[in-house]
Amino acid sequence: GAVVSQHPSWVICKSGTSVKIECRSLDFQATTMFWYRQFPKQSLMLMATSNEGSKATYEQGVEKDKFLINHASLTLSTLTVTSAHPEDSSFYICSAKLPGLASGELFFGEGSRLTVL
Amino acid sequence: GQNIDQPTEMTATEGAIVQINCTYQTSGFNGLFWYQQHAGEAPTFLSYNVLDGLEEKGRFSSFLSRSKGYSYLLLKELQMKDSASYLCAVKDSNYQLIWGAGTKLIIKP
Numbered sequence: 001g002a003v004v005s006q007h008p009s010w011v012i013c014k015s016g017t018s019v020k021i022e023c024r025s026l027d028f029q030a031t032t033m034f035w036y037r038q039f040p041k042q043s044l045m046l047m048a049t050s051n052e053g054s055k056a057t058y059e060q061g062v063e064k065d066k067f068l069i070n071h072a073s074l075t076l077s078t079l080t081v082t083s084a085h086p087e088d089s090s091f092y093i094c095s096a097k098l099p100g101l102a103s104g105e106l107f108f109g110e111g112s113r114l115t116v117l
Numbered sequence: 118g119q120n121i122d123q124p125t126e127m128t129a130t131e132g133a134i135v136q137i138n139c140t141y142q143t144s145g146f147n148g149l150f151w152y153q154q155h156a157g158e159a160p161t162f163l164s165y166n167v168l169d170g171l172e173e174k175g176r177f178s179s180f181l182s183r184s185k186g187y188s189y190l191l192l193k194e195l196q197m198k199d200s201a202s203y204l205c206a207v208k209d210s211n212y213q214l215i216w217g218a219g220t221k222l223i224i225k226p
Binding site for chain 1 (some may be wrong): 167204212214218219
């Protein structure tokens with residue numbers, strides 16, 4: 001199956017600082033990647049769709065200036081949480097589709113757990 | 118609005134069989150997925166149904182009835198490692214994934 005790698009797995013930062021999370025497709029090219037956030041005991045919430053070479057599409061209620069997404073290449077998308085606050089503490093997960101796969105199943109990165117102090 | 122319903126939590130015994138139900142109301146339908154998510158980890162793909170009927174894959178099977186807006190995931194010969202959350206997700210008419218809240222499955226010896 002396709003492999004998606006996410007880094008870092010864990011990050012602790014001070015309030016007001018920015019944190020960058022990387023999502024890489026290791027063995028395929030992903031023109032589209034998806035960023036999710038998941039709070040404890042809740043389901044996945046789609047934050048934005050990252051498109052290679054163009055602006056990301058954000059879901060309603062997600063601040064694009066706070067959650068900066070860059071998809072500069074076919075194998076890398078980054079999510080930067082700017083001026084992080086404790087309420088941004090969450091599990092952030094990226095995913096990608098394998099081109100040509102009829103089912104359109106998503107392959108997920110390992111997830112990044114962000115704790116803002 | 119769009120809605121996916123599945124039980125919050127279920128408990129089963131090691132070696133037994135458990136069925137996790139999922140009902141959905143979405144604007145259109147282009148397939149239903151089941152994912153497994155262990156605590157603190159990302160989801161992993163289990164199954165995909167787009168036509169009515171049963172799809173069997175080893176100890177796991179998934180069933181779909183589009184007319185009833187209903188699916189279930191059947192886990193046989195339960196093992197302790199099957200303790201996880203099971204997420205149901207439906208692809209709507211815009212090919213957007215709508216996620217259920219997940220069912221936490223607890224396996225007891």
